[in-house]
Amino acid sequence: MINWHRLFGLALEDYFTGTRYAVEMEKDVARKRQVLDVVIVRGTGEALVDPCDGLEDLRPHNLLTYKSGQESLDAWAIEELIGHYVNYRKAFAPREPAARFGLYAVTTRRPRALAEQVTLTPVKPGVYRLPVVGRSITLIVLREVEPCPRNALWEIFSFEAAKVAAGAGMYQWRQDDHFPILEEIYRRYREAGIPMSYTFQDFRRDLARETLPELTPEERLRGLPPEDRLRGLPPEDLVRGLRTEGRLRGLSDEDVAQLKDLLERGTSRRQ
Known part of the structure; x- marks a missing residue:
């Protein structure tokens, strides 16, 4: 003591x-x-x-x-x-x-x-x-x-x-x-x-x-787990600045297929 x-x-x-x-x-x-x-x-x-x-x-x-x-x-x-x-x-x-x-x-x-x-x-x-x-x-x-x-x-x-x-x-x-x-x-x-x-x-x-x-942004975030760093951010902010490979990283083949299907539907409608 x-x-x-x-x-x-x-x-x-x-x-x-x-x-x-x-x-x-x-x-x-x-x-x-x-x-x-x-x-x-x-x-x-x-x-x-x-x-x-x-x-x-x-x-x-x-x-x-x-x-x-x-x-x-x-x-x-x-x-x-x-x-x-x-x-x-x-x-x-x-x-x-x-x-x-x-x-x-x-x-x-x-x-x-x-x-x-x-x-x-x-x-x-x-x-x-x-x-x-x-x-x-x-x-x-x-x-x-x-x-x-x-x-x-x-x-x-x-x-x-x-x-x-x-x-x-x-x-x-x-x-x-x-x-x-x-x-x-x-x-x-x-x-x-x-x-x-x-x-x-x-x-x-x-x-x-x-x-x-x-504090700098890096110092403010130091020690926070990833989920706390991202909490409250809208989806568009989460992916902003990522390249296509980064946005698709972690998606299953099924997710990629669904995304491809959505994009094709959107393209056909605009035509």
Whole structure:
């Protein structure tokens, strides 16, 4: 079973497809296995266009901890993130200066207990700066970000049915094999008792309607059996463009004889 952390990582992997950033999930950053949720590493490729709120200032190395709607982001989670940063930097980029590392804490709901312990400096709706030991952690609260197309991915993980449906309708997936991810997200929401009036099947149907005008005739017909391709066409359209051999192909000798007889009768009447 895919858990929420891996689903979030898979969705981020899709989000950064085609850009200069690569996503690594469940990164082992120590000799004793300690898994970091997501690492986003800059490489070559296109720059990220109109990024989700909170991701505007990505560095070459970006370490991210994620808490779903069933978890709480607390002080211990922040301390773990800092520990992962130290181990990651030692293991993978020991010569890189601190300025080339970004730390992110993404949480579905507002961390109230953490907000009582430390000062959260607001940057924009749903995005805060959390100063910790000379570093600044970007805190992203998914339920608080502005609802708009650039934040569609955040809305999919908001754990609020209306926002999930809106985000799923707006988000433009980069990878062709994303349907299993989205289907699993919907299934997990149903298991969590969140009523999804806009189902996964609704999303697939609406997506097909939106993309249909952009497809070529060959792409529209791909996968349809012959009987479905021909359904509703009048007989004259079915044979239009066929040569005589093609029109007669499949007819029995008896059918050909009957056709010949009909043609001869028609010719004699005209005479």
